Every structure is written in C-alpha cells, then in structure tokens.
Amino acid sequence: MHDFGAALAGRLRAGDLVVLTGPLGAGKTTFTRGLGVGLRVRGSVTSPTFVLARTHPSTVGGPPLVHVDAYRLASAVELDDLDIDFPNSIVVVEWGRGMLDGITESWLDIEIERPLGASQAAPSGLDDDGLDLDEPRTVTITPHGPRWAGAAGFEPAAAGEARDARLSE
Template sequence: MRFEAPDTEAMERFGRELGRALRAGDLVVLTGPLGAGKTTLTRGIGDGLGIRGPVQSPTFVLARTHPNLGDGAPLVHVDAYRLGSAAELEDLDLDFDRSVVVVEWGAGLLDGVSESWLEIVIERRVGGEPAGRGAGAADHEDLDADEPRVVTAVGHGPRWAGTAFEVAPDAAPTPGGTAQPGA
C-alpha cells in the first residue's frame, strides 16, 4: 500500500484506522527521517487502539507503555534511534505477545522477533529535496512544516496475508528495500 498523506491530520487519520485493525502481538516498524511523522502516526494508532494518555516521542526513555482504556491490547511505543544493536532492544524486555508494539527507527533491529510485522516507510521533502530513510539534518522550520508525506506500508509474514498490506508475489523491491505490487 502506498499513498500520499497531505498533512498531519491525514497521517493521524491513517494511524487511527490502522490502530483499529491492530491486535495484541502486532509489530509495526516505522522508518523515516526526522520530522517525517512517525510519532504523529503512532498518536493516531494509539487513538485507534483506545489507549490512555498522550503519545509523545519516547526518545529519552526509549520505550513507553500506554495501557488500553478498554479490554484491548496496550501500546508499546519504542524509539530505537539511540540503540546500537538488537541486543540493546532485547534488553528493554518488551511484551511483544500481549501488546501492539510500534518501533520508530527499528529497521534492522527486529530480525527474528516476530514472524510477521508491518513495515511503514514515511518519506518527506526536506529543504525542497526528497528525504527518505537515511536523510540528513534539516533545520527546525523544515521539520515543523505541515507538508505531504508519501507513506508505504508493507506487511511481512502470515499475519498480513490477504490484507491490503500484503506484498503481491510478483512484486519487485524498490531502491528503499520495500516491495511495490506490480512494480
């Protein structure tokens, strides 16, 4: 699935819709440059799940658990930006089985954690140039700009088979590492 989110409201709305579809044991890996909207998307996911408390970037605490206000799964929101290895992520002792776990900057750190995961890559323009996975620094004005983002969501594993996120068997990988149906 690939689409353009024209503003932060659209990013949160996609997150809410996604959050309503997520369940305990789901792993979502978010990739994108600084200011891409990873935490905004996670805020929407939290709303869709019905969790308690505001969703803020867990940059300095590394992980925050948000309890569910009903009987649904809690949200575990992880910022892996400062982690250097999968072992450091493992040291956080996250409850992958009974929670919905959303990991910002988690690409390459979660191999073998789950047989299924949803990879979401958010691209945005920074300083007039497209910025993707490894984008460099931008000034604060660029990071705060409410501008379109391109969102690519690809499901991996049996959990996502038969969903809008499933990769078609004939899909070819794009330069960023994700696959696009029919590409």
C-alpha cells in the same frame, strides 16, 4: 499522519509490530499519536527518545500500545533487552529497521517520506513539534510474514517489492 495512524489502529491486534522509518520530522510520532487515539489508550503519546519505550494501557480492554524509540539502540539484542511483551501488545518501533532478527516473524514496515524544501505553513498549521500538518507525505507499507498473508490490502511483498499509499493529509 495522525489520521492514517488512527485508521490503521482498526487493523491491528495484540502481537502486531509496526516499524517506522523516516527522517526527523517525517511524522513517525504523529502517526503513533494517531494510532494511540484509534486504539483508545491512556496517556499522551509523545516521543520516547530519552526513556526508549513507553507503554500506554488500553482504556477499553484492548492490548496496550508500546511505543519504542530505537534511535540509540545498536542491535536487536538491545531491543530484546527492553523486555517488551510483544505477544500481548501492539508495538511501534521508530528507527527500528534492521533490528528485528529473532524478535518476530511478522511485522509492518512503514516508511514515511517528506519532500525536502517543502513550504512552511502558517504557525496555526503547525503541530506541537513545529511540523507542517498540511505537507504531503509518501507512505510505503511493506508487510512481512504470515500474519499479513491474505489480509486485504496487506499482501506480503516479494523481495524488493513495496506497496505505496499516497497521503495528502
């Protein structure tokens, strides 16, 4: 998930919104940590569970990365109340599905699935959160809105359609 985030960083620009969905331990924060590395932002990217949002400025003059944990938020209004600079930042919202009404017209919806009951790796194969780094994930990317129209590999999906990318790293 880290490598996937780092690779996706090259496709993102100021104003882009990424919504991450997946169960606890799926790799949402690991993905965002990789995105931060790819964007070359300052500060350690960790889960903003208790602060709701963290801003990581770019070290190379690019847009900041804003990492939001919407788990405790009840609506798009509460997300909007965080006063995030969506137009000038790259924003990642964990647990944000269904909270985008009126926030933006384009976003990437990334759903991460992790097989239940998968084997545990040896302690050296675990990340800081105790997650198996080698456990395969299934990632479904669904682009929404005009920002992604015509972007190679990110054609907007028709209603109910999703694109799959299978990762084993």
